Amino acid sequence: MPEIAVDALFDREFLQRLEALSLAARQLVRGRMKAERRSSARGSSVEFAEYRPFTEGDDFRYIDWNAFARWRQLVLKLFVEEEDLYIHFLLDGTASMDFGDPLKFDYARKIVAGLGYLGLSNLDRVSVVPLGSEPAQWWFPSRGRDRFLPLLRYLAAMPVTGAGAHLETATRKWQMMKPRRGLVVMVSDLWGFERGDALRAMDRIRYGRHELAVIQVMDETEQSAGAAGEYELVDTEYGHRRKIILDRASAKEFDDNFRQYQESIRTYCRRYQVPLLQINTKLPIMDLLLKSLQQGGFVR
Amino acid sequence: MNFLWPIAWSLLGLALPIVLFYLIRQRLRVKPVTTLLFWENLAPKVHNLPLWRKLRRFVSLLLQLLLLALIIFALARPILPGQSTVATSVILVLDPSVTMAAKSGNGTRWQDAVETALHRVDAMSFGDQAAVILAGDPPQVLSPWTGRKGDLREVIRAAKIGSTVTDIRPALRLAQNLVLSHPGASIELISDTVWTVAPDKDSLDKVKLDLVGTAVANSGITLFAARPLPAGAGEYQLAIKLEQNTTTPVNGELTIQQNGQLMDVLQVTIPPGQTWQKFWRAQSMDAVSFEATWKPQGEDSFALDQQASAHLDPVRGINVTLVSPPNPFLEIALGSQTLVKTQRVWPAPAAGDAADLTIFNGTVPPADWHGKAIVLINPPQSGFWGERVGPIDKPLVSEVDKDAALMRFADVSDVQLHDATEFKPAPGAHVYVDSFGKPLIFGHWESDPRWVVVAFDLDQSDFVFRTAFPILCANLIQALRPDAVAEANNVPGPVATQLKQIASASSAEVVKPAPGHWWNAIPFWWWFALDALLLLLIEWSLYTRRITE
Numbered sequence: 118m119p120e121i122a123v124d125a126l127f128d129r130e131f132l133q134r135l136e137a138l139s140l141a142a143r144q145l146v147r148g149r150m151k152a153e154r155r156s157s158a159r160g161s162s163v164e165f166a167e168y169r170p171f172t173e174g175d176d177f178r179y180i181d182w183n184a185f186a187r188w189r190q191l192v193l194k195l196f197v198e199e200e201d202l203y204i205h206f207l208l209d210g211t212a213s214m215d216f217g218d219p220l221k222f223d224y225a226r227k228i229v230a231g232l233g234y235l236g237l238s239n240l241d242r243v244s245v246v247p248l249g250s251e252p253a254q255w256w257f258p259s260r261g262r263d264r265f266l267p268l269l270r271y272l273a274a275m276p277v278t279g280a281g282a283h284l285e286t287a288t289r290k291w292q293m294m295k296p297r298r299g300l301v302v303m304v305s306d307l308w309g310f311e312r313g314d315a316l317r318a319m320d321r322i323r324y325g326r327h328e329l330a331v332i333q334v335m336d337e338t339e340q341s342a343g344a345a346g347e348y349e350l351v352d353t354e355y356g357h358r359r360k361i362i363l364d365r366a367s368a369k370e371f372d373d374n375f376r377q378y379q380e381s382i383r384t385y386c387r388r389y390q391v392p393l394l395q396i397n398t399k400l401p402i403m404d405l406l407l408k409s410l411q412q413g414g415f416v417r
Numbered sequence: 418m419n420f421l422w423p424i425a426w427s428l429l430g431l432a433l434p435i436v437l438f439y440l441i442r443q444r445l446r447v448k449p450v451t452t453l454l455f456w457e458n459l460a461p462k463v464h465n466l467p468l469w470r471k472l473r474r475f476v477s478l479l480l481q482l483l484l485l486a487l488i489i490f491a492l493a494r495p496i497l498p499g500q501s502t503v504a505t506s507v508i509l510v511l512d513p514s515v516t517m518a519a520k521s522g523n524g525t526r527w528q529d530a531v532e533t534a535l536h537r538v539d540a541m542s543f544g545d546q547a548a549v550i551l552a553g554d555p556p557q558v559l560s561p562w563t564g565r566k567g568d569l570r571e572v573i574r575a576a577k578i579g580s581t582v583t584d585i586r587p588a589l590r591l592a593q594n595l596v597l598s599h600p601g602a603s604i605e606l607i608s609d610t611v612w613t614v615a616p617d618k619d620s621l622d623k624v625k626l627d628l629v630g631t632a633v634a635n636s637g638i639t640l641f642a643a644r645p646l647p648a649g650a651g652e653y654q655l656a657i658k659l660e661q662n663t664t665t666p667v668n669g670e671l672t673i674q675q676n677g678q679l680m681d682v683l684q685v686t687i688p689p690g691q692t693w694q695k696f697w698r699a700q701s702m703d704a705v706s707f708e709a710t711w712k713p714q715g716e717d718s719f720a721l722d723q724q725a726s727a728h729l730d731p732v733r734g735i736n737v738t739l740v741s742p743p744n745p746f747l748e749i750a751l752g753s754q755t756l757v758k759t760q761r762v763w764p765a766p767a768a769g770d771a772a773d774l775t776i777f778n779g780t781v782p783p784a785d786w787h788g789k790a791i792v793l794i795n796p797p798q799s800g801f802w803g804e805r806v807g808p809i810d811k812p813l814v815s816e817v818d819k820d821a822a823l824m825r826f827a828d829v830s831d832v833q834l835h836d837a838t839e840f841k842p843a844p845g846a847h848v849y850v851d852s853f854g855k856p857l858i859f860g861h862w863e864s865d866p867r868w869v870v871v872a873f874d875l876d877q878s879d880f881v882f883r884t885a886f887p888i889l890c891a892n893l894i895q896a897l898r899p900d901a902v903a904e905a906n907n908v909p910g911p912v913a914t915q916l917k918q919i920a921s922a923s924s925a926e927v928v929k930p931a932p933g934h935w936w937n938a939i940p941f942w943w944w945f946a947l948d949a950l951l952l953l954l955i956e957w958s959l960y961t962r963r964i965t966e
Contacts, residue, residue: 308451308454309454339451346446348446351447352452353449361459371455
């Protein structure tokens with residue numbers, strides 16, 4: 118895939134609308150997710166959390182002497198430990214994303230750019246991890262709106278990282294880097310090596326104690342079998358070939374298979390309370406971002 | 418087998434792209450997909466095809482080639498054995514007889530005839546020519562020789578049915594003459610063959626007869642006429658005649674109206690093979706219109722003979738100029754006639770006058786006389802009426818033409834004549850009364866120019882004392898009044914009412930008219946092409962969509 122200039126992929130109008138979206142995001146997120154970013158750890162911020170009886174080994178500097186004077190009991194005054202939120206965007210860069218009109222990969226990159234902008238604006242630490250067969254350079258966690266332009270350049274230069282990738286394997290490789298726990302937004306078509314591949318990849322993320330959100334990106338033509346005829350199907354990702362006669366019966370069977378797979382994804386996400394958006398690339402990107410804000414779970 | 422357009426076989430070259438197309442279609446179309454997850458376990462797969470399914474494709478190819486051959490075969494316009502390969506010419510003779518208005522199926526015979534003619538035109542091939550003649554006397558050439566189907570259709574559709582029974586002979590003679598300009602041309606006569614006179618066999622030589630209509634039951638008015646009677650001014654007779662063509666009696670109701678008011682209603686039974694007729698006699702000085710309506714019981718296929726009309730003009734006044742010394746007999750006899758205005762002058766005017774009748778008594782008209790009708794009583798000299806020979810010795814009435822309208826009811830056989838003059842009548846004159854070969858009353862009174870010579874002196878006979886005298890005067894006057902007879906075409910006539918088809922298969926080659934379906938005009942080889950094309954499309958659709966697999 119040719120390298121795309123920043124301006125070509127993320128034009129001025131897109132960026133202007135992102136700014137407007139970030140304002141909407143503040144209202145939406147603030148109202149609904151108050152206090153969700155506080156860490157369970159107690160730390161040294163100025164915000165009081167609770168009292169705890171003093172035990173041996175505790176730092177006596179945290180003893181609340183006023184409370185001792187009142188209760189005659191040594192208690193520690195605990196404060197909320199505020200910490201940065203890490204948002205990891207796992208961007209599917211496998212060959213299957215290099216398909217459709219517009220390309221699913223371009224659409225996915227815009228999603229990451231949009232959500233990334235919201236995260237950076239919120240002073241979250243945003244990282245982007247390409248999922249592919251080839252090791253690719255990450256976008257290491259960064260914070261602040263001034264990092265948005267480099268993020269765009271990174272995304273614009275991001276290639277599709279070849280064929281034959283397993284989602285689970287790519288996810289495992291990322292986890293081996295021991296990323297900080299946080300919100301993981303997986304942007305992928307979820308077409309794995311086989312049916313369980315995508316689910317296992319999501320399992321791995323959940324097992325790593327990350328919060329997971331999934332955006333499944335599809336092209337419209339992938340959702341139906343297409344015109345009847347005799348075809349040799351070529352899997353663009355794995356290179357597998359299959360000769361097939363496409364008639365009404367086989368088209369119906371395709372529809373059934375597709376529906377079952379999608380349902381399995383939905384069932385999984387419902388079971389584990391994973392926010393999920395299944396969309397096709399015909400949906401305007403801003404509508405999608407707004408939808409992700411309304412549904413919740415994709416940004417904080 | 419011959420072909421009119423053999424070059425069409427060069428289109429067999431189209432088989433090559435079909436084979437190539439087939440081979441291309443044999444190759445699977447490559448369809449890139451992002452995943453095969455949903456294509457797994459789909460049946461059938463190409464590599465699992467049984468042998469018959471693989472053969473199916475070869476059969477499909479063979480079928481397509483066969484269908485292509487069929488289409489080309491049709492385009493090549495095959496000629497079956499016995500069919501002519503040269504262009505044909507045909508003269509279509511349409512019979513517009515009034516009887517073509519008779520019912521035939523859901524329409525009329527005329528509609529059938531027009532449809533038949535249109536089918537003949539539709540069946541014309543490239544290079545064929547046709548001419549269209551509308552029968553009648555004289556016949557009318559609706560279209561000269563032409564190969565333009567549109568023009569032919571237009572004139573055929575524009576042709577109108579007539580009001581009388583056709584005499585077909587002039588049209589056939591004209592058609593035979595047209596054949597001379599197109600050797601090998603055929604004549605096609607489209608008619609119900611109800612004709613006034615049957616054409617002879619020579620006229621029907623090489624004539625194909627498209628017989629339209631079948632024998633149908635009919636009854637109707639064959640005569641309805643009103644005529645003035647010579648008995649008196651304004652007296653008239655109304656006559657009606659009904660006929661039928663079945664073998665059983667036909668009952669019906671006959672209604673007569675006079676000037677729009679009911680005059681008579683009759684329950685009539687027309688015996689088979691006979692006519693039913695009735696007369697009415699009345700008097701009217703004014704114009705009179707009569708309407709007759711015949712309503713038969715049961716089926717009747719020809720409506721045009723169920724109504725008729727007649728008309729009588731009003732009695733017209735007659736101006737008579739009597740050129741005579743005073744003659745009370747003549748003046749009284751003329752003056753007593755109804756609606757007669759008499760004027761006596763003496764001597765004769767120089768240049769004639771506008772009177773309807775001028776009577777010269779004992780004198781003759783001037784040389785440049787231009788009156789309408791002249792009666793010369795005892796003319797003293799010769800003239801256009803004849804040559805004066807001399808006196809007749811002891812004249813006696815020996816012979817009277819009682820059949821002449823002039824002498825109707827005028828008995829002059831006992832008239833005593835003291836003297837008379839012998840004339841040698843002019844050629845064309847009719848002798849009404851003579852005396853042993855010598856004319857006493859002669860002339861030309863049946864039609865214009867009317868003139869009569871009375872070759873004896875009224876004063877020297879007792880004729881003026883006889884009743885025959887005023888009757889003769891009345892006959893003279895009545896003859897000058899126009900005949901107010903019924904219009905000639907108010908009923909089609911007995912030939913039409915009988916609907917007797919006089920031509921048969923023995924007199925001409927009878928061709929049954931083609932059923933009125935448009936597809937009869939399509940050549941059979943076009944059916945080949947249409948069928949082949951349809952099958953080709955179906956086969957292509959089935960093959961492409963793999964429905965049959």
